[in-house]
Structure formats: structure tokens, C-alpha cells
Amino acid sequence: MSKHDPDLSRLFHALADPTRRAILTRLAREPAPVTELAAPTGLRLPTVMRHLSVLEEAGLISTAKAGRTRVCALVPEALAPARSWMDEQRAIWEARLDRLDAFVTSMMKETEK
Amino acid sequence: MSKHDPDLSRLFHALADPTRRAILTRLAREPAPVTELAAPTGLRLPTVMRHLSVLEEAGLISTAKAGRTRVCALVPEALAPARSWMDEQRAIWEARLDRLDAFVTSMMKETEK
Numbered sequence: 001m002s003k004h005d006p007d008l009s010r011l012f013h014a015l016a017d018p019t020r021r022a023i024l025t026r027l028a029r030e031p032a033p034v035t036e037l038a039a040p041t042g043l044r045l046p047t048v049m050r051h052l053s054v055l056e057e058a059g060l061i062s063t064a065k066a067g068r069t070r071v072c073a074l075v076p077e078a079l080a081p082a083r084s085w086m087d088e089q090r091a092i093w094e095a096r097l098d099r100l101d102a103f104v105t106s107m108m109k110e111t112e113k
Numbered sequence: 114m115s116k117h118d119p120d121l122s123r124l125f126h127a128l129a130d131p132t133r134r135a136i137l138t139r140l141a142r143e144p145a146p147v148t149e150l151a152a153p154t155g156l157r158l159p160t161v162m163r164h165l166s167v168l169e170e171a172g173l174i175s176t177a178k179a180g181r182t183r184v185c186a187l188v189p190e191a192l193a194p195a196r197s198w199m200d201e202q203r204a205i206w207e208a209r210l211d212r213l214d215a216f217v218t219s220m221m222k223e224t225e226k
Contacts, residue, residue, distance in 0.1 A: 009129050016125035018118070021198070028205035076206045079199055085134070086192055092141035093189045 007059070011082050014058035019043065020051050024074060027061060031073035034063075120172070124195050127171035132156065133164050137187060140174060144186035147176075 014020055019041050026037060038048040052072060055061045059078040063070050127133055132154050139150060151161040165185060168174045172191040176183050 005131070008134070009131055012125050012129035015195075015198075016122050016129055018122055021121070024202060025205065028202050029209055074206065076203070079202065082128075083196075083199055085128075086196055089137060089141050089192065090189070092138065093187065096142055 005081070008081055008085060010058045011060070011078070014054050014060055015082070017051065017054075019048075020055055023051060023055065023072075024060060027072060027074040028076070031071050033066075033069045033071050035069075037072060118194070121194055121198060123171045124173070124191070127167050127173055128195070130164065130167075132161075133168055136164060136168065136185075137173060140185060140187040141189070144184050146179075146182045146184050148182075150185060 015024075022041070023037050026032060026040075034045070034048065034052065037052070038045055041048055043051075052061065052063065056063060060075055061072050062075055063072050065071075128137075135154070136150050139145060139153075147158070147161065147165065150165070151158055154161055156164075165174065165176065168185075169176060173188055174185050175188055176185050178184075
């Protein structure tokens, strides 16, 4: 995962809004039409549509027309790159702690001599 | 973790930029002075300072003055709420799959009768 990955920026940007996170949580339960997603937000439909576009561009949801209704569904695997990036950071950090640990141990052995 | 958590929005917003992610990756290895963080970005110092402010406001880094130098350090536990939020989404999704599974199994038993 490159640090300059534009998809990763798009993904984190999509998650950086409470309305968009609430929509994702709702869709994790089951797919839903746009009007049903809009209702609990208290926002106007065009605003909700803009949020849905951001989520769709980030690959987090897919939308499909069913007659006159647009139905949204979660794409759960889309969160994987964000999760991987965080795991990488943790791995770098833990490697650092291991090095510190090894350093302290060798210093202690040195003083015991 | 509330879906309206402003800290979570700030956290994801901080992660939604490649320069800021590169700085975090660098700091996961060890603390570093601002000038050293700025060098590989190719950005002007005031721009880098703005990125550092966003990271600090999100709680992802801490900064301390050492003489005339400002040194930045990662706050690794600050990523935990973002990780928890993703884990929650996965749990909701998996509960849904379990319900679907139970439904299909009960339907199959119904047809066998």
C-alpha cells in the first residue's frame, strides 16, 4: 500500500463525516433505498445524494436502480485498505518497540559485565 | 463509539491526506524534528506546519520544544477509535451474514418437510 495511494485518501475522506458513517452503519445491516437512508439524517435529498456520491466514489457503496427507486448496498471489502494501512503503522511501531527492547537488554548486559 | 463522534471525524480527516500519512509512517519509526519531517515532502515549511497541526488536533502526534527545535512524536494509541469503528462495521456485517445463513437453513428445512 503506497503512502501516496489516492484511493486511500478518498476512503479516509469518505469516513471523515458523521452522516456518511451513519449511512454505512445503516447499510451494514441491509441494503436500502436512497429515500430511506435520507429520512433519519434530517438533510435535504440533494445533500444526501452528495454524501452517497462520495461513498460510491470511495468504493464503499454500490447503487442500482430498481424501477424508480435507487437502492444502495455496502461494499464491505472496501474498508480493507484502510484497515491494512493501520495494521502497517502498528507493525512499524511494534518493530520500533522491539528494537528499543533489544537495545535496553544489551545495555543492561553491558552494565553487568 | 457514537456515529456523531467529532473526534472520529477529525481522525479520519487527518488520515485522508498522503503527506500526513507519510509523516505518521515516518514518526512510527522514531520521533523527529519538524525540519526533518519537512525535507522529504518537498513542501514549504508553513504548509508542513499546517499538516502537523491537523495531526496534533486529531491527537495523532504530540510536539515538544527542545531548545530551538520542535520535535514531533507519534501517539500510536490515537488510531484505536478508527480501528474500533471499522471493527464495529465488520461485526454488524457479519451478524447480517449469520442471520441470512440462519434464514437459508430454515428455508431448506421447510422445503424438506
